[in-house]
Amino acid sequence: MSHTLGEIAKLIGAELTGNPECEIHGVGTLERAGTGEISFFSNRRYINHLKNTRASAVILKKEDQPWCPVYTLVTADPYLTFAITSRLLNPETSVRPEISPSSSIESSAFIHPTAYIGPNVSIAADVKIAEGVYIGPGCAVGKGVCIGANTRLYANVVLYDSVSLGARVILHSGVVIGADGFGIANDRGKWIKIPQMGSVLIGNDVEIGANTTVDRGTLDNTIIEDGVKIDNQVQVGHNVHICEDTAIAGCVAIAGSTRIGKHCMIGGACGISGHIEICDDVILMGMTGVANSIKEPGTYASGIPAMDVKSWRKNVVLFKQLYVLNNRIRKIKTNDQL
Amino acid sequence: MSHTLGEIAKLIGAELTGNPECEIHGVGTLERAGTGEISFFSNRRYINHLKNTRASAVILKKEDQPWCPVYTLVTADPYLTFAITSRLLNPETSVRPEISPSSSIESSAFIHPTAYIGPNVSIAADVKIAEGVYIGPGCAVGKGVCIGANTRLYANVVLYDSVSLGARVILHSGVVIGADGFGIANDRGKWIKIPQMGSVLIGNDVEIGANTTVDRGTLDNTIIEDGVKIDNQVQVGHNVHICEDTAIAGCVAIAGSTRIGKHCMIGGACGISGHIEICDDVILMGMTGVANSIKEPGTYASGIPAMDVKSWRKNVVLFKQLYVLNNRIRKIKTNDQL
């Protein structure tokens, strides 16, 4: 896949300074890109990499053009423009229709003739698989599952019974959708399992990272709306509802029945309690704990950043006695006032 | 599966107000349940849902009966009673005996004729599988593993060699039991792996959530006693011992050789250090870090809840200097005393 710089500039809507006939075949970092490759510059920390780049062209902002020794493509948002350029130069491989002879498919399953079913896949009864779907090796698809067009399951994904996926969904390896939620009731010390009768509905254009788990609902469904992007090793509890275009970084834990609004950005390793609501347009910094509903858009945090262990020991002891410290201060104030 | 309200009231031991002949076929939330469905009310936050419910009947406490527009089943613990009712109306599907032709089974393995072995399962030598066991697609069962009666492994579970599971155990997809513990010794900068010769013993009525991992012991076994319930993505280190009827929510990390008592409730995303003991009847709130043994029953916490990012920045700076603050306060006190 190769384009001229002129073609690229037109397709991505950037202003080209340089030879429009220059052939571009790939993308690369400022440090490593060479002839025929295009790079981007959006972080001033890497200014020296820009000054020394051997890329054929660089996508950047107008104000950074003076430092660039090679052809430039000027744009307002270099990171986004780079994303678009990279997609142009690295189009998704098309799915080659095939049903592996080592797959196990129930006769009542419908598989569109343009779909690919890999080795050692198992597909249960009453499954519906739309056009252009890719099911990688070792996946297990439960009874009555529906998979929308051009959705892609990498190797060893598990979909429990009756899960529904939209179109253009990407599920990475080890993802488990629809396992039982953690529903137990205590009967004089013994736990009784509550049947998890809901399912999981996943919209269009959702991507879910490796080894992430999304539990089925207890009575109603767990819902992930269109355009949601979830990284690796995220846990989504039963009856959670995640609204459109929210992005969730790795290792986040979301407890049951919580609703997360649209356009949120949840940083890595956050923990979110059950039965709360996070409104639209909330940003959580990494390792934030959310115990109560958040009703105002904005940025929130609670993580404690690393310090040397000696300071930490002294601070932690005091943290555990903050209210004692506070009482002491109050008394001082009283003394002062006398 | 359908019952009359009268039958249900008798079976669950609740006091019925309403028509005992009313047919009930399922359970639902207060909001969505309709004719023929039963719901429950245990959280005052949802009082409006109760007032507007279209369920045929609601399980609730005596004192909440006045607000209920439909038939009622009065009980002391509506959540528990609902759990029992839901199990009654949604009995587990029985296991259909079958050995999939695409499974790979060593000839020395014993598989009870009532068991189900799904597609693409591999079963190694000297395995023993009791009556009514269900092994979902893609599971791998190592040498010498024992699986008790009516235990269920969903798709893509891995049991390493010599792991032992009790009866009525449920392992969700992606669970890995018996991988090597993290045992390494440092030899002048290089790590030497310590053979992990113990195994994992799991009792009866244990449920383990999707993608949870339980490591084998170094010399002795890792032990999970009867009735323990573990959610998704929990990590249980080597030689951990979890006692009866403890419940552990998602994303908890438990380091090696730690013992957790009976009837504990561990909230989501807690971290528990190695080589410590947590006594019986301890509750940990979500995101708690436990570095030392807990010797008194009770509730413990250490998570920091989210705040707006501006307050957080100021507080975190001060937290890192708490001991400086403390010293300043001490000096003030001295001045006061002069």
Place this chain on the structure above:
Amino acid sequence: MSHTLGEIAKLIGAELTGNPECEIHGVGTLERAGTGEISFFSNRRYINHLKNTRASAVILKKEDQPWCPVYTLVTADPYLTFAITSRLLNPETSVRPEISPSSSIESSAFIHPTAYIGPNVSIAADVKIAEGVYIGPGCAVGKGVCIGANTRLYANVVLYDSVSLGARVILHSGVVIGADGFGIANDRGKWIKIPQMGSVLIGNDVEIGANTTVDRGTLDNTIIEDGVKIDNQVQVGHNVHICEDTAIAGCVAIAGSTRIGKHCMIGGACGISGHIEICDDVILMGMTGVANSIKEPGTYASGIPAMDVKSWRKNVVLFKQLYVLNNRIRKIKTNDQL
């Protein structure tokens, strides 16, 4: 596998007090080891176990010899010496060459005749598998993957296309190497996926625990150098670089493009931000959050240890107002100075 105590003393370089002809066949804990077994003592907490041991011999330090009722092997580092002894008595089982008939292997893949390929494995085109490699059941190996000599993949490991593993690597079950990094760019509220064109390079003697995920790089590769040991459920983001002989405990989250130096020890459940550098010889205690680069070797922490819930409630309220407290203290000081 059995040795005399005299042979063992010579092989591990320890000073024997006792009968050199005593036969030893295994290792055990001080509490449980019996005749023919060897144990070790390195933690004074277990002094009573030492005094009552029934092991045939104990590895310990010179100064602890007086308390030992049985034969002793004296050494400077009992834990390390025990590791070496255990490896001696529990050698790795050698790989039996075989290609399971239920595996699916593309014709262009090269598999060394000494390798083992288990049931239900799928191996894509242009894969290279060296001598002595073990691929457990249900693994999926993508196009162009290279696997070095004597490397071992337990059941249900996934390697995406073009991943490269060195020699003597161990990957535990559920590991996913090479899934797409979390690369998305925002276009007026919608997320655009950035193609992840890099790969993952893993050096020699690396061990990776169950259900850990290592993402492929965006443009350059994600790199894990020789001798790195990673525990279960760790998340390694795209373009992370982990240097030689670093050890990472369970449930750590490492965001993209971060570099971790040599000989670091990262405690369990730490969270490490993206685009930072941690220098060589850093130790992070469990649950530490690292938001900025660490430039000095040493030990760092930020976790808050558990306290009883009443104290915690009071402290957390004050933590959220630390800057208010600080302002009050400043005013007091001013008053004092008047």
